[in-house]
Amino acid sequence: MAFLTLRDIQKSYFLGKEEFPVLKGINLEFELGEFVSILGESGGGKSTLMNIIGGLDREFDGEVTFEGTLLDHKKEKQLDEYRRGTIGYIYQAYNLISHLTVLDNVLVSLEMTNLSQKERINRATELLERVGLGDQMKKHPNQLSGGQKQRVAIARALAADPKIIIADEPTGALDSQNTAEVLTLLEEIAKEGKLVIAVTHSQEVANHGTRIVHLADGKIDGDQRLKPAYPVPTDNVQIADRPLKASASYSNAFKHLRYTFWRNSLIMLGTAIGLFAVMLFSGLGNGIKAYIADQVNSLANPTAVTVQRYSKNANSQRPGQGEGSLTISNSQVKQLADLTHVKQAEPGYVLANGQFRLGTTTYALNNMSTWSASYQTKIIKAGTKPGKDEMVVDKNTVAKQYSSKDWKSIVGKKVTVTWVAAKADGTPVPVSRELTISGVADFGHNQVTNLTTYQTVQAANKSVGASTDAAMVTVKVNDAKNVDSVAKKINAIKQDGKRQFNAITIGDILGTINTIVTLATTVLAAIAGISLVVSALMIIVTMFMSVSERTKEIGILRALGESKKDVRRLFTAESLLIGFFSYILALILAFGLGAILNNVLYKIAKFDMIQLSLTNIITTLILAIVIAYVAALLPARRAAKLNPIDALSAD
Numbered sequence: 001m002a003f004l005t006l007r008d009i010q011k012s013y014f015l016g017k018e019e020f021p022v023l024k025g026i027n028l029e030f031e032l033g034e035f036v037s038i039l040g041e042s043g044g045g046k047s048t049l050m051n052i053i054g055g056l057d058r059e060f061d062g063e064v065t066f067e068g069t070l071l072d073h074k075k076e077k078q079l080d081e082y083r084r085g086t087i088g089y090i091y092q093a094y095n096l097i098s099h100l101t102v103l104d105n106v107l108v109s110l111e112m113t114n115l116s117q118k119e120r121i122n123r124a125t126e127l128l129e130r131v132g133l134g135d136q137m138k139k140h141p142n143q144l145s146g147g148q149k150q151r152v153a154i155a156r157a158l159a160a161d162p163k164i165i166i167a168d169e170p171t172g173a174l175d176s177q178n179t180a181e182v183l184t185l186l187e188e189i190a191k192e193g194k195l196v197i198a199v200t201h202s203q204e205v206a207n208h209g210t211r212i213v214h215l216a217d218g219k220i221d222g223d224q225r226l227k228p229a230y231p232v233p234t235d236n237v238q239i240a241d242r243p244l245k246a247s248a249s250y251s252n253a254f255k256h257l258r259y260t261f262w263r264n265s266l267i268m269l270g271t272a273i274g275l276f277a278v279m280l281f282s283g284l285g286n287g288i289k290a291y292i293a294d295q296v297n298s299l300a301n302p303t304a305v306t307v308q309r310y311s312k313n314a315n316s317q318r319p320g321q322g323e324g325s326l327t328i329s330n331s332q333v334k335q336l337a338d339l340t341h342v343k344q345a346e347p348g349y350v351l352a353n354g355q356f357r358l359g360t361t362t363y364a365l366n367n368m369s370t371w372s373a374s375y376q377t378k379i380i381k382a383g384t385k386p387g388k389d390e391m392v393v394d395k396n397t398v399a400k401q402y403s404s405k406d407w408k409s410i411v412g413k414k415v416t417v418t419w420v421a422a423k424a425d426g427t428p429v430p431v432s433r434e435l436t437i438s439g440v441a442d443f444g445h446n447q448v449t450n451l452t453t454y455q456t457v458q459a460a461n462k463s464v465g466a467s468t469d470a471a472m473v474t475v476k477v478n479d480a481k482n483v484d485s486v487a488k489k490i491n492a493i494k495q496d497g498k499r500q501f502n503a504i505t506i507g508d509i510l511g512t513i514n515t516i517v518t519l520a521t522t523v524l525a526a527i528a529g530i531s532l533v534v535s536a537l538m539i540i541v542t543m544f545m546s547v548s549e550r551t552k553e554i555g556i557l558r559a560l561g562e563s564k565k566d567v568r569r570l571f572t573a574e575s576l577l578i579g580f581f582s583y584i585l586a587l588i589l590a591f592g593l594g595a596i597l598n599n600v601l602y603k604i605a606k607f608d609m610i611q612l613s614l615t616n617i618i619t620t621l622i623l624a625i626v627i628a629y630v631a632a633l634l635p636a637r638r639a640a641k642l643n644p645i646d647a648l649s650a651d
């Protein structure tokens with residue numbers, strides 16, 4: 001059985017429905033050690049035949065048998081393997097990859113062998129030295145002469161140690177000196193026991209071989225043996241091939257990215273700006289939330305839980321007002337104080353319609369409440385917190401109304417405060433009491449504006465026969481981490497199957513604010529995210545450009561044995577690298593500009609307003625990768641679907 005057998009190969013091209021037969025039944029047998037020249041008129045089908053032998057063409061009739069195995073040209077994978085492990089191509093137009101150096105061009109083929117990185121470099125170097133280019137390895141193809149380019153192509157064809165070398169007019173573009181050198185190299189290759197099949201127009205070239213096959217009108221009309229095939233050395237150790245590794249695709253994609261750096265840097269900058277904006281807004285959201293939490297915690301004690309009686313329509317019912325059933329009895333206060341993790345339960349009131357006169361002005365005491373553990377002494381801006389028969393007034397609604405400049409002078413004034421309390425049956429009773437203003441408080445945007453003590457209100461209410469049951473209880477928890485569990489426990493307390501209390505924690509208040517801030521910043525980040533759609537479109541356009549610029553390269557890679565999947569991965573890798581580098585740039589922008597913005601905002605709010613969390617950083621990375629991946633889908637698919645023969649003939 002011959003090493004390579006062609007049986008009744010037929011091939012036609014179709015223009016519309018019209019058939020143009022090119023090969024009309026080719027039968028040939030080849031052996032290792034042969035140097036076969038295929039001669040024939042122009043347009044006679046020589047290149048077509050080479051593409052069939054080389055496993056690039058799958059659309060033909062007939063059989064190709066290699067080492068006794070029938071090549072099933074319907075099976076792409078088998079053909080990819082065949083090209084990768086068995087075939088080395090040399091073309092008239094050299095077909096080197098322009099953005100790779102001479103050394104890298106040879107290495108591309110070696111990436112599909114199981115040699116180590118070092119062994120690959122050694123082999124590529126040896127081969128380039130053998131073809132006389134040991135000192136040209138760092139050059140790019142456009143810096144070489146025609147003869148040199150062809151020698152690089154020969155080194156590349158030999159690199160993966162294929163058994164068959166197909167040379168399609170290898171000397172067609174060379175002068176006589178270079179032609180002689182290339183022919184000597186091809187002869188040497190045949191002498192090493194490989195099968196060399198060269199297409200040529202030149203009888204002189206053909207005479208160099210061991211056999212001349214003549215093709216005319218799609219048939220073999222001459223098969224002349226000039227000398228016997230060279231003996232195949234028995235000590236030949238073949239280099240094993242293997243599919244391309246993903247890391248090789250990424251490394252090649254990176255090399256192309258570097259070669260087209262300036263064009264890609266603009267795309268990356270554009271994408272980075274979009275990613276940066278998304279990161280900035282999310283970071284701002286974190287900053288604002290932290291700022292609010294900081295502000296709220298500085299006004300209110302985070303370990304305090306405010307407990308009111310539970311009512312289904314609690315929102316319309318102000319505590320301490322109206323129905324007596326909404327008050328908290330002493331035994332209930334004790335019940336709350338006895339809960340685990342609770343340090344103390346302080347009863348409190350919220351006074352309805354409180355007011356006092358000072359001079360000629362009547363001051364309305366909105367939300368007059370009683371001092372409890374939930375307040376921080378930090379809120380007292382002048383004077384002290386209230387003691388018995390004392391009160392603290394609000395800075396903005398009371399003290400500044402009294403004297404806008406000298407608002408602190410209200411401290412020490414004695415005033416008669418009136419409010420409305422309720423009897424046990426709910427009937428309202430007016431109460432009045434002389435109190436001394438002990439301090440001025442600033443609640444920021446918190447609702448409570450004036451404070452006295454529980455004992456003061458209790459004594460006053462008692463004196464007019466009103467109920468002294470508390471309107472609310474401030475429960476002090478031993479540790480901030482137990483606040484939520486205590487609140488849950490309080491809410492779960494039932495009497496006669498009915499829920500008794502409604503526990504409010506700082507976390508609840510912050511939770512509501514945070515929801516709003518998150519919503520607002522997410523909307524902003526989403527708006528910024530729209531710019532990422534533009535980035536994705538830019539990447540798609542770049543990738544399509546890249547595919548059309550590199551059509552020939554795709555053909556070369558397929559001829560070297562890369563599969564459709566490898567080609568798709570090459571372009572996906574390039575897009576992913578664009579996404580990744582854009583992300584790195586966005587990170588630099590976010591941290592750099594973020595720091596500058598924080599500096600400016602710090603002067604205003606005394607707080608770092610932009611806080612990038614690990615989640616922001618990781619989410620943005622995922623976003624960048626997803627955008628790049630989606631943007632690569634269509635271009636990479638197009639690249640993979642290209643017919644290798646058409647791709648090779650691209651200009």
Ligand SMILES: Nc1ncnc2c1ncn2[C@@H]1O[C@H](COP(=O)(O)OP(=O)(O)OP(=O)(O)O)[C@@H](O)[C@H]1O
Nearest residue numbers: 013014020022040041042043044045046047048049
């Ligand atoms: N993709 C194609 N579609 C249609 N016809 C084609 C295609 N490729 C080649 N042909 C035709 O097939 C015939 C054989 O072409 P091929 O390139 O195999 O000839 P060749 O012997 O290598 O020619 P040359 O010596 O000039 O390179 C030519 O007539 C050519 O026009």
